[in-house]
Amino acid sequence: MLKTILIQSLVAGILAAVAANIYNQIYFFATLVDYENIINPGSLVGFNLLVSLLAGLLYLLLTTLFKAKGAIIFNFVYSVGSFACVIIPIAITLPLSTPSPELFPGLTVPMVFFPALSWMTIDPLFKKVGFEIKTN
């Protein structure tokens, strides 16, 4: 189980990092504002992997404590936690050399949801038990 969770965490982190980098490029072409000194491919990969690995640990903890209900609690906690983290990019004070700080939340707020979104997208692939649709 530990190995499965670790792989799921890594895959989720990589997918979230890919999505974040694509969004970063789209945002740059749309606004022509470069936040390279804060948001760059390296920081996005590091952030998404770290968050996904921490989420994996939390998943392991909750499924150990609450068995089958652990996954449900985890999804709820991950979603609410991601939503609560929206405040971070809105409230952060950037270095004064950073241009157009008012556009920074537009870049980073959606990214806050990428790790959870990525985890939940691939989650069914890592479950042994699934729904079986019976037909006559």
Added chain:
Amino acid sequence: MKKLNYLLTVAVLIFVSAFTFIQSQDWKVAEGYSIKFDGGDPSGEFSELKGTIKFDEKNLADAKFDMTLDVASINTGNGMKNTHAKSEKWFDAEKYPTIAFTSSAITKTSTGFEAKGTLEMHGVKKEVIIPFTFDNNTFAGNIEVNRFDFGLDDGKHPKMGTILKVSITVPVTK
């Protein structure tokens, strides 16, 4: 003899009058200037500075600063705070688009110079003294501004610092 004295007087007057044409040097604001303020939270800077500078260390009587800051250029590093700072609750950039300083006298001190003049901010004029230095074609000075003196208070931020420490660094060229 009287004639000689008269000629001598005229010669001295002509010689002395030559020095009356010595004027203060005009300077232009160069790239790399910074007007930073520190009020704890928020702190930041103004990025648009304009004005005229007349300054000659040897002729301070004619020296004069007439500078304006564009209030809309305020940057605290946070977009939400920038919008808030420009709103009518704080600087009211629409009604008072500039912060102006006009000197009335510049004097030499033991550490550098002092510019006495009028600071106009948020529609309030107040006499201030800005101590500064002038080295390598760069003016550098610091001033502490009590924001309440200029009506900068929305009544909702009692923990915000009363005193704004303003650091000014202005490189100049001729």
